[in-house]
Amino acid sequence: MARRAAIVGVGLTKCSSHRRDVIYPELVYEAVSAALADANLKANDIDAVVYGSMDPFDGVFAPERWNVDACVSAGFLNKPFLKITTGGTTGGSVALGGYYHVTSGLFDVVLVVASQRVGETLEAQLVLNTCIDPIYERWMGGGAIMVGANQAASHFHFYGTTEEDLAMVAAKNYANALNNPYAHLQRHLTMEDALKMRMISWPLRLSDCCPSSDGACAIIIACEKRARKITNTPAWIRGAGQITDNYYVGDRPWFQDWEALSILARRVYKQAKIDNPLEELDVAELYNAFTIQEIIECEALGFCEPGKGTELLRKGVTSMDGKLPVCPSGGTLCTNPIGATGLVRVSEAALQVMGKADKRQVPNVKTALAHVWGAAIGFHVLMILDKEAL
C-alpha cells in the first residue's frame, strides 16, 4: 500500500524572456531557496532530489550537472539525485518522480526541481524541430506551434469554434496573469487586441501562443508523518498519473479531441474518488500553451461534453469568479519555461489548496487539478491535490 504524500513547500521564480540578472544555478537557487523557506526547512532536511529540464533548450546539455549545487547543495551533501526529461511534461514527470519517491517509503522528504532557460535559445522552434523524426518529418520545419495550430483548425472544423473564442481564452488568461507576480506576460489584453494580433500559424495569432520564458520552480513533497509536522496547510496528493500516446501524430489526426487525456482523467479521478469533476474540483491549472488547448482540455477532462468547451468559456464557468476557475495563474499561455512549466502547474494547484495564492487565490479551494502535456501532444500528466488526505 502506497504511503500518503503531500506538497509542503513551493518556490517559484519570476519568469521573463531573459533573466539576465542571474546565471543558471542562481535561477535554480532562487526557486529552491523559496521552497525551503516556504516549508521552513534546511538543505539537510531533504533526503533526495528529483530534477528536470528539457534538453537542449538551455544550450547546455544535461544542465543538472551545472545546477547540482543549487539543488540544496546536493553535491556537497552527497544526496541521491535523479534527473528526468520527458519533453513538455518534464515538470509533471518530476512531480510524479517525487511522489513515487515518497509514497514508496524509500524517502521521507524530497525536493522536486525543474528549470529552463528558453530565453537563452534564439529560436525555440528550431530546438523543438530537433525532437522530430529526422527520416520522415523534420524537413517540414514542424515545432510545437504547428501541433497547437492543427488542434485549433480541427476544433474549428468539427465543433464550430471561432477566432473570437480563442481571443476570449487569451483575454481571460492575460487578466489572471496580472494578479500573478511570477508570470512572464503581464499586460492587459482585450479580445479586440487579440483579434488584431499577427497570424502565427492559422488559426493561432500571437496572443494564442505562449512566450519563451526563463524560469525555475521547486516543490517539497513529504510523507504523512513529516508533512503534518512541517506545515498546517499540506496539499495532499490524492491522485496522480501519466499516459502516453503512439509516436506518429499522423496515426491519430483527430486533433479536435484529446483521447489520451480523457483516459488518464478517468484513471486519476477514480484514484482520487472524484465522480463529477465540474462539481468536485474547485480550481484547475491546465497546460494551455495555446489558447485552443484550454478548450480541448476542459472537454477531455470531463468538465463538459466534447465540443462544448467554448460554451463553458462563454458562460464564464472557467473565469476567476466562475464555478470552476481555470488557470488562475494565467497559465502556460502567459509563462512557459518549458521543462519547468509542468511543475509550475502543480505548484499553482498546491498554492491554491494551501491558501497561499495571494491576489489570484480562488476562495475556499479544497480540491485542485494540475495538468501537463508534452511530446508533440503524446504525453500527459495529471495530479489532484486536496486539503484533506484521502
Next chain:
Amino acid sequence: MTQEEEILIMPGAWNLPFRHTAGRFASRFFRELRDNKKIFGVRCPECRRVLLPPRPLCERCFVSTDEWVEMGHQGTLEAFTICYVPFLGLPPPPIATIMVKLDGANTCLSHVMGGVDLSDVEKAKDLVKIGMRVEAVWRDERKGEISDIQYFRPVA
C-alpha cells in the same frame, strides 16, 4: 544590483554533425519514390491496417510488418495549419503543413500543400479544408527522400 550595472552576454552555438540511418523500411520507401514514383505503405499481418509512413512494427499489435502495399497518389486532407511567420533555420512562410490519408492507407502522411495561393490568410483558409481531396506532385529530380513528392495540390 543597480540599473546601470552592465551584464555581459556570452555567445553560444551548436553545430553538431550526425548521421541517421533510414533503415530498411524508409530506404525501400524512398527508393520507390525516387526510382518509380510509387508510394508504398506496409500492412500489419494482424490488424491488417496499412501504415504510412512504412515502419518495422505495428504498435497496436506489437508484431513485425513485412507486406508492402502500393498507395494511391491521391488522398484526403485530414488536418492542417498554415504558418505565416519565419522561424530561424526552418522553411520560409507561408507554408501549409498537412496530414494526408492516401487512398489505401489507414494512417496519415505529414507533408506540405502547394498549388494554392497562401499569401492572404483570409483567402487561404477557404482554399485549404479538412476533407478536401489532394494529389501528389512529383519532383523531376528525385533524391530518395520524402520531399521527392514536392507537395500535394487540390485535385482539380
